Amino acid sequence: MAVQTATAEDLVEEVFLFGRALRNILGGADTSGLPPALLGVLHVLATVGQCRQMELASNLCVSQSSLSRQIADLVDAGFVERHADPEDGRVSLVRLSESGTELLRANRERRAERLRTLLGEWSEEEAHEAVTSLRRLKHTFMTPPVRRAVSDAVSQNQGRTHL
Numbered sequence: 444m445a446v447q448t449a450t451a452e453d454l455v456e457e458v459f460l461f462g463r464a465l466r467n468i469l470g471g472a473d474t475s476g477l478p479p480a481l482l483g484v485l486h487v488l489a490t491v492g493q494c495r496q497m498e499l500a501s502n503l504c505v506s507q508s509s510l511s512r513q514i515a516d517l518v519d520a521g522f523v524e525r526h527a528d529p530e531d532g533r534v535s536l537v538r539l540s541e542s543g544t545e546l547l548r549a550n551r552e553r554r555a556e557r558l559r560t561l562l563g564e565w566s567e568e569e570a571h572e573a574v575t576s577l578r579r580l581k582h583t584f585m586t587p588p589v590r591r592a593v594s595d596a597v598s599q600n601q602g603r604t605h606l
Contacts, residue, residue: 458580468561469554475546477520482550484513485522485539489547493538495528522546 446454466479475482487502488494500510514537517523522543528534539547562570 469557474553475550477522477546481513481517481522484510484517485543485547488523488537488539489544493536495534496537497534499537517543 470479477485484499484503488499491499491502496510496514497507499514500507503510514523514525518525522540523537524540525535525537528536565573
């Protein structure tokens, strides 16, 4: 049976509020001084590994022009390395630098410790159930048709401010 409209509306609201709460709670764990968007780029780059900027932009659901500015800032800060693709010199490959890897390691440790403290009354089983549900939701959102729709929406809304 399909999800009812009211349930979908509740889910949208809860996901939105959860994202805001998570940013507020875990934002204080970051001592790097980097804006959250740049930390997000580093986290995704750590997950996908060395790649073309176009692939990274797709994974982040952002435009290539937005990502280019972010990558330039991260290269200048020493957290990302950029070099020509040996297969196509017109294309750049990006990867985390040692400094970027260390920054993420420390950031993840601080965030995990903060979250572990907040979840002090949760059982390990409850935490695993939450992880399973979040992964399923993320997987649903990241399937190709959804990603294309998100990428199209990002392209159409360039320059607009979103909540």
